[in-house]
Amino acid sequence: MTGSPTLNDSPGARLRALLARPGALMLPGCADPLTAKLAERAGFEAIYATGAGIANSLLGVADVGLTTMTEIADQLRRITAVVNAAVVVDIDTGFGNAINARRAVQEMERAGAAAVQIEDQVFPKRCGHFSGKDVISQAEMVAKLHAVLDARRDPSLVVIARTDAIAVHGFEAGVARALAYAEAGADMIFVEAATTDEQLAALPRLISAPLVANMVEGGKTPLHSVAELGDMGYGAVIFANAAMRMAAAAVRDTFAEMRATGDTRGLLDRMLSWPDRQALVGLPEIEALEARYRVD
Numbered sequence: 001m002t003g004s005p006t007l008n009d010s011p012g013a014r015l016r017a018l019l020a021r022p023g024a025l026m027l028p029g030c031a032d033p034l035t036a037k038l039a040e041r042a043g044f045e046a047i048y049a050t051g052a053g054i055a056n057s058l059l060g061v062a063d064v065g066l067t068t069m070t071e072i073a074d075q076l077r078r079i080t081a082v083v084n085a086a087v088v089v090d091i092d093t094g095f096g097n098a099i100n101a102r103r104a105v106q107e108m109e110r111a112g113a114a115a116v117q118i119e120d121q122v123f124p125k126r127c128g129h130f131s132g133k134d135v136i137s138q139a140e141m142v143a144k145l146h147a148v149l150d151a152r153r154d155p156s157l158v159v160i161a162r163t164d165a166i167a168v169h170g171f172e173a174g175v176a177r178a179l180a181y182a183e184a185g186a187d188m189i190f191v192e193a194a195t196t197d198e199q200l201a202a203l204p205r206l207i208s209a210p211l212v213a214n215m216v217e218g219g220k221t222p223l224h225s226v227a228e229l230g231d232m233g234y235g236a237v238i239f240a241n242a243a244m245r246m247a248a249a250a251v252r253d254t255f256a257e258m259r260a261t262g263d264t265r266g267l268l269d270r271m272l273s274w275p276d277r278q279a280l281v282g283l284p285e286i287e288a289l290e291a292r293y294r295v296d
Contacts, residue, residue, distance in 0.1 A: 005247040011114035012156030015086035018046050019158075019188075019210065023252045024230035027088055029240035036087075039243070039278055044085060046114070049076050050240040051090035052127055057244060065124025069095040074271040080112030088115040088160070090240075098140075098147035105151040115158035117190060117212075118148055120165065120177065121142045127190040128164055129219035133170050138177050157206045161186035162213055167193050167220075175206050182209035188235060193220045200224070204233025214238045217245070 018025055030036040031053030039047050052063035054075050059066060076089050077114055088197070089108050094101025102117060108116050119125065120141040123136045135141075141161075148159055161181035166174035171194075178189045190212035194200045200222065204211055213234045215223055225238045250270075258265055264271075278284070 011080075011086050011112055012154050012158055015114035015158055016086070016156055018086060019235055024092065024213075024226050025236040026226045028243060029053050029237045029238065030079060031244055032075070032080045033239075034280070035243055035247070036085065038082045040083045041086045041280070046086040047079075047083070048238050048240060049079055049087050049089040049113075050238075050244070051092050051243045053244045056091075056241070062251065063125075063127035063130075065092060067092075067128065069100070069104050069107060071110045073104075076113060077107060077111040086114035088117060088158070088238075089113045092125045093121055093136075094118050094144060095146065096123060098144045101144050102147040102151040102199060103156075103215045106153070109151075109153055109157055112250045113157065115160055115188075117162055118144065119159040119162035119190075119192070120181075121145075122132055125207060127218050128162075128167075128214065129221075131167075133164050133167050135165050136164070141177070142180055142184045145181060145186055147253070149185050158187045160188040160190050161193055162190035162192055162212075163193045166191065166195070166199075168212055170200075171199055175203070178203075178207045178209070181208065186276050188212050190214065195220050197222050200229075201232050202269050205279045210235035212236045212238060215241060216240065218280065255265050 003279060026044060027048040028039045029050035030039050030047045033049055036047055050066065054072060055061050055063045055067050058071065058075060072089065074093060076087065086259055091104050093109060094104050105116055118136045120290060121137055126133050145161055163174055163177040163181065164178045174191050178191050178218055186209070188210045189207055191203055194203065200213065211234045213229045214221065214239060217223065219295055223233065229237050254267060
């Protein structure tokens with residue numbers, strides 16, 4: 001691709017077009033380029049670069065704010081290099097204050113983000129479904145959002161404001177913050193870790209801005225399908241780490257089988273075939289280029 005994308009075909013503009021379709025947009029979590037390619041091949045036109053998944057898979061650590069801005073930007077750049085899907089990237093707290101968040105947005109936009117998601121936790125943050133969270137003041141988060149919005153080069157870049165206030169100050173405080181963040185100019189609102197079906201259903205009635213729901217298997221929020229959440233009024237639904245957790249279970253079981261049998265023949269029917277593996281990572285295209293540029 002040559003030149004710079006026009007506004008109409010920028011990542012943010014493509015994501016906005018997807019969000020404008022009827023129903024809720026499903027965002028599968030992808031922590032690495034290979035998973036992103038698999039998601040795109042499954043038909044997903046937008047994906048979620050999961051902060052927790054990147055912490056788990058890239059560093060092998062828990063989602064407690066140990067990843068750096070450059071590590072997230074570098075991983076995002078690797079993902080956007082191999083897929084056309086619009087990528088929503090989790091930038092946690094913006095990696096510091098408003099000035100840090102401003103730089104983070106600029107770096108994520110350079111790396112190909114269609115949307116950035118920023119939250120109001122203190123730094124370092126914790127997974128939204130962990131205990132022991134805390135949040136900065138509402139005023140500080142509003143100021144941080146202003147910095148994030150000002151930092152956009154492409155006004156189509158979608159800014160998602162997340163609040164973790166329910167766990168700290170209660171449901172009403174979470175709603176109040178959501179309304180304040182929408183008033184500040186956030187494009188979408190993400191109220192993390194609703195704990196009941198009643199809370200999930202109430203949020204779209206209380207907040208007029210487009211909402212994001214987060215389905216975390218085993219987490220604090222009741223699980224629902226994309227269709228069910230769309231009917232409630234949500235605009236997008238994240239399944240942040242389902243694929244990574246399924247993959248980790250498969251790797252664990254593979255190693256157990258290898259250890260027990262000293263063999264992999266019993267795994268062949270569950271393994272990605274050799275041709276499928278090479279097709280996924282683009283070997284046919286590379287071979288075609290090798291032939292094109294071969295010097296005899």
